Amino acid sequence: MNQLFVVGIGPGDYESMSIRAERILKNCQVIIGYTVYVELIQKFFPEAEFLTTPMRKEKERCELAFSQAEAGKMTALICSGDAGVYGMAGLVLSMAEMHPQTKITIVPGITAASSGAAVLGAPLMHDFAVISLSDLLTPWETIEARLRAAAEGDFVICLYNPASKKRADYLERACRILLNYKPEDTVCGLARNVGREGESCQVLSLGELLNTPADMFTTVFIGSSQTKAVAANGEIRMETPRGYEKKRKTPETP
Amino acid sequence: MNQLFVVGIGPGDYESMSIRAERILKNCQVIIGYTVYVELIQKFFPEAEFLTTPMRKEKERCELAFSQAEAGKMTALICSGDAGVYGMAGLVLSMAEMHPQTKITIVPGITAASSGAAVLGAPLMHDFAVISLSDLLTPWETIEARLRAAAEGDFVICLYNPASKKRADYLERACRILLNYKPEDTVCGLARNVGREGESCQVLSLGELLNTPADMFTTVFIGSSQTKAVAANGEIRMETPRGYEKKRKTPETP
Secondary structure (H helix, E strand, O other): OEEEEEEEOEOOOHHHOEHHHHHHHHHOOEEEEEHHHHHHHHHHOOOOEEEEEOOOOHHHHHHHHHHHHHOOOOEEEEEOEOOOOOOOHHHHHHOHHHOOOEEEEEEOOOOHHHHHHHHHEEOOOOOEEEEEOOOOOOOHHHHHHHHHHHHHOOOEEEEEOOOOOOOOOHHHHHHHHHOOOOOOOOEEEEEEOOOOOOOEEEEEEHHHHOOOOOOOOEEEEEOOOOOEEEEEOOEEEEEOOOOHHHHHOOOOOO | OEEEEEEEOEOOOHHHOEHHHHHHHHHOOEEEEEHHHHHHHHHHOOOOEEEEEOOOOHHHHHHHHHHHHHOOOOEEEEEOEOOOOOOOHHHHHHOHHHOOOEEEEEEOOOOHHHHHHHHHEEOOOOOEEEEEOOOOOOOHHHHHHHHHHHHHOOOEEEEEOOOOOOOOOHHHHHHHHHOOOOOOOOEEEEEEOOOOOOOEEEEEEHHHHOOOOOOOOEEEEEOOOOOEEEEEOOEEEEEOOOOHHHHHOOOOOO
16 A cells, blocks of 8 residues: 655754654655755655645645655655644645545654743643634634633643734734733743754743744744743743642641 | 753654654663653663652652752653643743752653644644643633633644543533533544554544543544544544635635
């Protein structure tokens, strides 16, 4: 049977890939992906043939992957982060019925919520919501409704695709909505270029986040009411307590 | 400077660990964790000294880790999944100020939302909320409020800790709440023992999920209004479309 693997490669540095993803990519004859991600890993798999399609050609990329697999080549379609979180796993699965001769295997990776959180400290220690601010495929009204619902539920909120050249003010718009529910001093964080050149992070307030630029390589974290700024190794980091401290308080005796 | 690594080992199978996690654990002299996770990886790191503490002794586990690091041993504290998602990263960071001589590094892993989603298909292709049903450290009212908010926002919902021996009916209670917002035929999924012996998954309706047992090694996925059941490789899988199909519809011409 033909084999198509949909592989999440993690944030971008080779070492963040899972051992399984590495083994599968080493065995694949063809590796397909968006140009930027192919460039990140190409040198590590010198024996594979690499094929790229530009951004927004997702369906064509999947069709290319199926056609390579159906030519009998062991094929991987790579995604940054996790193939199953805003990645290509869904589109590939939606085409599975048309390609019954191809076995599809989804190989998860470390998504930007996890890799960004690790750089910023521990913002996701309690319940959280992941929202993409890209309105290319989702109406802005839906995004806004989800921001409101996540704020009402006091989730930590992790924003993917907070801005792009065409959507320069989307993060500001999101912050204005959240400021209806959350105080200005809510602890927030930005993780930029995680696992890539220029990796950096910043802990700041929601009021400050409102006026802070972001791009498509930034992941944004907006704290819950419990999230704190803590000092660690001489840096300021985010921490959302899970509640161990509370548990250990001795109950008051009458 | 003393070194303490807080390492997410992923769902449980060795290959789901990141290459970085493997390299760090190979270099550590002491590896500390909850007994079950230590047993999963102990044989792969024969040169390390392993120390365990039982469940619910999280603070003691962190103190043990700091004390080992401060004895000059390169030390890792391991967590299943991602160290930063309901893991130990937060508690360690909250103790950082008391241990200024120890450099803390958080090493992310593949969390159960990602590893469970990959087994079930592609349920997390669009915005999602992660909620733990454990009320050991969180009041049930908070959990219930988050379930309601996530349903109102039409998020895909991923439930961690859906049940335990003492909380056998919590998943049922959660389903009853969600049924106030979502139809009975909402597409849901269960992923059990991912990356471990007895791995299995099941796609079912919210009405069926209500009466389905789960345990602490189960991750539950409740679809949004858009989530579909799709056939792939002769199995039924979950898919939450990201909207590529919609985008490609030709606009109606007058």
